[in-house]
Amino acid sequence: MGSDSALERTVEKIIHNTEEQILSNLKQALKSSQDALANSHVSLEQEYDRIISEGKKEAEKLEKQIIGNADLDSRNKQLVLIEESIEKVFDKAIKKIQDADRNSDYSKLISSMLEESIRTIGTPDIIIQTNSKDKSVVQSLLSKFSGATLSNDVIDCLGGIKVQSKDGTMKFDNTIDARLERLKPLIRKDIASKFGR
Amino acid sequence: MSAQGGVQYSKIAEIKGPLVVVDGVDSAAFDELVEIQTTEGERRLGKVLEVGNGKAIVQVFEGTTGLSVSGTSAKFMGKVMEMPVSEEVLGRVFDGLGRPIDGLPDPIASKFLDINGEPMNPEQREYPRDFIQTGVSVIDGMLTLVRGQKLPIFSGSGMSHNILAAQIARQAAVVGTTDEFAVVFAAIGVQYSEAEYFKRSLEESGALKRSVLFLNLADDPAIERIITPRVALTVAEYLAYDLGMHVLVILTDMTNYAEALREISAAREEVPGRKGYPGYLYTDLSTIYERAGRLHGRKGSVTQMPILTMPSDDITHPIPDLTGYITEGQIVLGRDLFRQGVYPPVNILMSLSRIMKDGIGEGRTRADHQEVSNQNYDAYSRSQEVRALAGIVGKAGLTGVDLKYLEVGDSFEKDFLTQAVDENRTIEETLSLQWKVVSLLPKNELTKVKDKFIDQYYKER
Structure with missing residues (x-):
């Protein structure tokens, strides 16, 4: 009997200890799961913040890109429109020049062009080329420029002259077309300023 | 600009490499712009390198391929090369000679500026002090860039210098002010993919509208490379000193520029210096690098970031060597770091920003x-x-x-x-x-x- 009660006490003790152990383990498990839950809240919030912040950055980047490109596109379209208008102005001006009267003022202009050409080439011995409209104007001025001869060939231009030295090594283009071409950037600026640019 | 044009000479004595020798010329000026016309009517630009004894030596930017002694003529324009500038150049793409290649018309110019620039009066220079935040830690923290500085990137072939430069171009900002920041990018003999990367990168960040691109690609004429940095800097100076913007100029790759210079020097039969580069390489490079800076009484600044690839990663090569004498420090990219996959692979032990100390500290960045x-x-x-x-x-x-x-x-x-x-x-x-x-x-x-x-x-x- 005596040994039975000792056995029972031992069994009870083991059961008690096991119960305590299990309870303690359960408590520990509960605590660690609560901790894990609490921590996961923090890391979840951090992850959430990171995703939101990256999303914001990406959205800002996209916004910048869209606005930047839209600004540029509208500016470029404006540039094209202005250029088209400038070209129209040029076309009209060229038409006016083509139809201009070959009067005394025009003769003075050709005379100054001839002087300028001789000065630039550095010799009075020149051959002059011009278009069919200006041929008579140049012919009438030849007496003033000894050494200058008028070529029989006609050139295609709005007006003005092309000269070359008699040995053919130097040429000077003093046509209205060439002058227009050289001054085009400045004229474009003046025209554009009329459009508020 | 005047209505009067120049004389066209048709007596070509010789065509030698990128040079054309014109005979019978008595009134040409040094550096004068020349228009070369071929028999087919094609026009190419050049400039006078030497005049005397009735001859003028003309350097043709677009190369002399296809030119013949007979039938070619040279028109001396009576002016130096000029770049039309206005605010409209922002957001535009030009070739290496400053001609638009984006399908849009020529910008309407406010001014026509000599591409060689005007030398800055040293007395009028303002010492660079203001911090530029690039957003790249190693630069901001240890090699700080300041407004008006010239800080080159010394790299090697295949390394990530262009990615770094593009990142800086996208992110560069003047902290604490609302001052406008512009980027002028000059590609000198780079591959199409590299130029495209820059363009796309600026486009994607919305920075293209405040950028100007000059592209001389690897397959473009080499001699054009002499002009590209100069037109880019002319635009940068206009944006900075006339419009008051802070301008970051990226010049890549200056090694290609020096190669073009060597090509011309060899064609002129000049006495070669180290590795065949002309003896005036230092002087020539300084005419580019010294165009960075700030001026008293002017709001804007020109900050330069030239990129050069060191042949065989050799920092003693004449190009990085002479560049280092002129610029205010250097950012050196390391091959070892690059191989390890580190980006940006900046070798800080070989890098230096000489005027960093004046742009940082209390009131600028932080006291420590x-x-x-x-x-x-x-x-x-x-x-x-x-x-x-x-x-x-x-x-x-x-x-x-x-x-x-x-x-x-x-x-x-x-x-x-x-x-x-x-x-x-x-x-x-x-x-x-x-x-x-x-x-x-x-x-x-x-x-x-x-x-x-x-x-x-x-x-x-």
């Missing part, structure tokens, strides 16, 4: 900036020595402090140096990372930093 930067420099340098030692004796032979320095080296490369291509760090973030790196060391090892800063920023790890 210089000291924490010095401490990082010192610690990283020591870590390199320890790495070498560990390679010989093994880690087991190192002391505890040595092992800490090894950790510092790793942390420096991993936490501070490495960053994403689109990561734009503030100066505060950069300085925090610098403290994070040196906080791996015991406090008594921080000999470059004042105690008050250690108390404030040191966080034991």
Whole structure:
């Protein structure tokens, strides 16, 4: 009997200890799961913040890109429109020049062009080329420029002259077309300023 | 600009490499613009390099391929090469000679400026002091860029210099002001893919509308490369000094520029200097680099970031060597770091920003900036020595402090140096990372930093 009660006490003790152990383990498990839950809240919030912040950055980047490109596109379209208008102005001006009267003022202009050409080439011995409209104007001025001869060939231009030295090594283009071409950037600026640019 | 044009000469004596010798010329001027016309009517631009004895030597930018002595004529334009400038150049793409290649019309010019620029009166120069935040930690923290500085990137072939330059171009900002920032990018003999990368990168960040691109690609005429940096700098000067903008000029690749210079020099049969480059390479490079700066009484600034690839990664090569004499420091990219996959692979031990000290500190960045930067420099340098030692004796032979320095080296490369291509760090973030790196060391090892800063920023790890 005596040994039975000792056995029972031992069994009870083991059961008690096991119960305590299990309870303690359960408590520990509960605590660690609560901790894990609490921590996961923090890391979840951090992850959430990171995703939101990256999303914001990406959205800002996209916004910048869209606005930047839209600004540029509208500016470029404006540039094209202005250029088209400038070209129209040029076309009209060229038409006016083509139809201009070959009067005394025009003769003075050709005379100054001839002087300028001789000065630039550095010799009075020149051959002059011009278009069919200006041929008579140049012919009438030849007496003033000894050494200058008028070529029989006609050139295609709005007006003005092309000269070359008699040995053919130097040429000077003093046509209205060439002058227009050289001054085009400045004229474009003046025209554009009329459009508020 | 006048209506009067120049004389056209048809007596070509000789065509030699990129040079055309015109005979019978008596009134040409040095550096005068010349229009070469072929028999087919094609026009190419050039400039006078030498005049005398009735001859003029003309350097043809677009090359002399297809030109013949008979039938070719040279028209002397009576002016030097000019670049039309106005605010409209922003957002535009030009070729290496400054002609639009984006399908849009020529910009309507406010001014026509000589591409050689006007030399800055040294007395009128203002010392560069204002910090530019690039968002790249290693530059902002240890090689700080300031407005008006010229700071080149010395790289090697195939390394990530263009990615770094594009990142800087996208992110560069003047902190604490609303001043406008513009980017002028000059591609000198680069591949199409590289130029396209820059363009796309600026487009995607919305920075293209405040940028101007000049593209001379690898298959474009080499001689044109002589002009590209000059037209780019002319535009930059206009934006800076006339419109008051802060302009960052990126010139890549200056090695190609020097190669073009060598080609012309060889064709002129000049006495070659080191590696065949002309003896005036230093002087010539300085006419480009010295166009960076600020002027008293003018709001804007021109900051230059030339990129050059060192042949065989040789820093003693004449191009990086002479560049280093002119510029205010250099950012050197390291092949080892690049191979390890570190971006940006900046070798800080070989890099330097000479005027960094004037652009940082209290009121500009932060009071501890210089000291924490010095401490990082010192610690990283020591870590390199320890790495070498560990390679010989093994880690087991190192002391505890040595092992800490090894950790510092790793942390420096991993936490501070490495960053994403689109990561734009503030100066505060950069300085925090610098403290994070040196906080791996015991406090008594921080000999470059004042105690008050250690108390404030040191966080034991």
